[in-house]
């Protein structure tokens with residue numbers, strides 16, 4: 001049986017000044033080593049959910065079990081040791097005046113020995129291609145550079161669970177791909193679990209599973225390939241259908257005989273050219 | 280009024296005379312026509328945000344001059360004279376939190392119009408109008424902007440700037456953090472402001488699909504230098520240029536290329552996805 005690393009049961013959360021739940025009776029579990037994407041409209045509760053998982057806010061009802069520990073007031077430090085979060089805005093994350101001290105912060109807290117710490121910091125900065133900025137002030141970098149430093153801080157620790165909250169939103173596509181590959185490599189090598197909040201419909205294709213939220217409620221918990229097949233009205237969830245799917249649906253609408261299955265770019269191009277050459 | 284933007288030999292260095300000195304803009308020359316929709320692209324750290332901050336004099340050049348309509352910005356330009364420039368040029372920052380400050384969303388949006396001395400009724404109309412434009416629900420207006428989700432904050436930051444009714448609107452990755460529907464919504468809004476009100480739009484973006492679809496002109500930055508200024512189709516049909524500047528191919532161009540390789544050739548290039556889909560279907564119907 002697969003090993004559950006996160007188990008959430010009937011979780012509810014309401015912000016004090018609000019009259020409705022930001023997280024609404026949520027239940028799901030995540031297996032060790034999985035890559036799970038969390039998606040949904042702006043304001044659907046994604047960031048709130050991860051703040052609950054990390055114990056930054058306290059649920060009103062329900063249970064969260066992280067790596068066999070049920071979160072309570074006494075074990076927050078222990079829980080947080082297992083989780084590394086890259087926040088939505090990197091500026092909220094920086095605590096030091098140099099990049100290298102910032103990346104070292106999590107290691108210091110975990111009482112790493114100095115020489116080992118330096119080695120890990122250097123390696124992490126190299127992996128995100130920010131080594132040459134190690135003496136700079138992290139708040140005096142470009143937006144994409146800040147995001148990479150924030151990522152370095154988390155991969156330095158190699159926590160059991162890595163949570164990314166739109167952590168590559170300011171990166172150019174090439175840098176984005178590099179970071180996704182890097183995290184995936186670390187995940188496989190160290191059997192880490194990755195939870196990634198994203199609005200990037202290309203990025204979700206890399207994940208094992210997608211959790212779709214709406215108004216704090218879970219709408220779907222499926223493989224990314226099934227997502228668009230299973231949703232009738234994507235606009236309800238703030239999503240957009242990928243190009244190939246859009247084209248497939250439009251072909252159907254126009255009376256062409258094309259399969260009902262999810263399709264990617266290569267497949268649709270193949271279909272079009274075959275249809276055309278048969279004419 | 281002629282709101283041309285003109286950079287003449289503009290150089291900017293961060294942290295001059297320190298070990299961290301960094302030339303972020305290296306002898307930039309460019310012209311942006313009034314009423315155009317211009318996108319600025321380039322890798323992380325190439326100088327895009329630095330460049331746009333010169334247009335409303337948030338940063339002043341170490342050398343060179345910038346003209347924005349009737350204003351001239353030089354290394355020694357006095358901050359006192361910038362109020363009118365800042366009214367003309369609205370800017371949405373890369374990280375929205377940097378822009379938000381008031382106790383409520385309503386107050387945040389009112390700040391600009393209040394400064395212009397508008398009366399209560401007019402301000403209340405403006406709040407309604409711009410919050411609708413960017414998709415902020417009325418229920419959020421009395422909340423603190425710091426108790427919103429990331430995407431909601433982004434929308435407030437855009438609303439703040441629209442409330443000042445700028446003639447030139449600069450946006451630094453305005454769709455980062457927005458859900459896909461919100462992205463489309465905001466891009467359509469920008470195009471409408473550009474077409475219907477002749478507002479100059481300057482967009483910094485990594486989303487090549489949007490850049491290809493919406494802009495009249497593209498500026499490519501690389502290591503602090505302006506390396507290309509051209510029409511979107513010139514850039515996006517030239518695979519060598521895209522490689523050279525590490526830019527992503529828009530999906531429309533990519534599909535078109537894949538079809539071409541298999542001898543399915545369309546007569547025109549379509550940078551807009553929906554137009555491409557229609558063109559493909561029409562061609563299939565013909566046969």
Ligand SMILES: Nc1ncnc2c1ncn2[C@@H]1O[C@H](COP(=O)(O)OP(=O)(O)OP(=O)(O)O)[C@@H](O)[C@H]1O
Pocket residue numbers: 015016017018022040041042043044045046047048049425426427428429430431456458
């Ligand atoms: N600190 C807070 N106090 C009160 N309400 C909040 C707070 N943070 C978020 N909210 C509200 O809770 C809801 C969920 O917000 P959350 O930040 O979890 O959304 P999200 O899914 O992460 O959205 P986004 O994609 O925009 O980041 C929103 O309606 C938001 O306005």
Ligand SMILES: Nc1ncnc2c1ncn2[C@@H]1O[C@H](COP(=O)(O)OP(=O)(O)OP(=O)(O)O)[C@@H](O)[C@H]1O
Pocket residue numbers: 139140141142143144145170293294301303321322323324325326327328329330373
């Ligand atoms: N306040 C600052 N102090 C010193 N250097 C800075 C500062 N802000 C930016 N830089 C440096 O100037 C260069 C250009 O930064 P800029 O923010 O203009 O890049 P950008 O093209 O907007 O990148 P991104 O796509 O990541 O936002 C970068 O190398 C960056 O490290």
Ligand SMILES: [Mg+2]
Pocket residue numbers: 046047048088165428429430
């Ligand atoms: Mg969020």
Ligand SMILES: [Mg+2]
Pocket residue numbers: 142143144327328329373451
């Ligand atoms: Mg920038």
